[in-house]
Amino acid sequence: MNVIIAKHITMDNNKLIAEFMGLENPFNEINDATLYKYKGIDEKGEFQFDIELQEMRYHTSWDWLMPVVQKCYKIDDEEGFDNLVDAVSTLDIDGTYNAVVEFIKTYNDER
Numbered sequence: 424m425n426v427i428i429a430k431h432i433t434m435d436n437n438k439l440i441a442e443f444m445g446l447e448n449p450f451n452e453i454n455d456a457t458l459y460k461y462k463g464i465d466e467k468g469e470f471q472f473d474i475e476l477q478e479m480r481y482h483t484s485w486d487w488l489m490p491v492v493q494k495c496y497k498i499d500d501e502e503g504f505d506n507l508v509d510a511v512s513t514l515d516i517d518g519t520y521n522a523v524v525e526f527i528k529t530y531n532d533e534r
Contacts, residue, residue: 433482434476434477436481436482436520436524437476437479437481437482438476439524439527439528439531440479440481440491440523440524440527441459441476441479441481443491443494443527443530443531444490444491444494446459446460446474447459447460448460458473458474458475458476459473459474459475459476459479460473481520481523482516482517482520483516484516485516488516488519488520488523491523492507492511492519492523495507495523495526495527495530498530506522506525506526507519507522507523507526509522510522510523
């Protein structure tokens with residue numbers, strides 16, 4: 424696969440995951456420098472951070488990917504989640520990442 428095409432697919436998939444996880448893109452654009460904003464609540468009340476799309480590591484880091492798997496687990500779509508559990512059990516981050524992307528696409532289509 425062409426490196427440019429693969430990078431674009433990864434960016435699209437990371438964008439999909441980021442939005443599933445509650446990050447917002449206030450400008451509705453996608454490029455390497457697209458800034459996403461995340462607002463959450465911590466023990467002190469609230470926090471916010473900004474991150475560029477190119478800095479997202481859902482596709483390379485278990486630390487990034489496992490919270491997504493946990494959120495999918497809480498949704499628990501039976502068939503889609505079974506595929507995700509199978510992927511996680513292989514300890515293959517690429518397979519797990521792809522299963523997460525497919526789970527989110529199915530979840531979004533059904534909503």
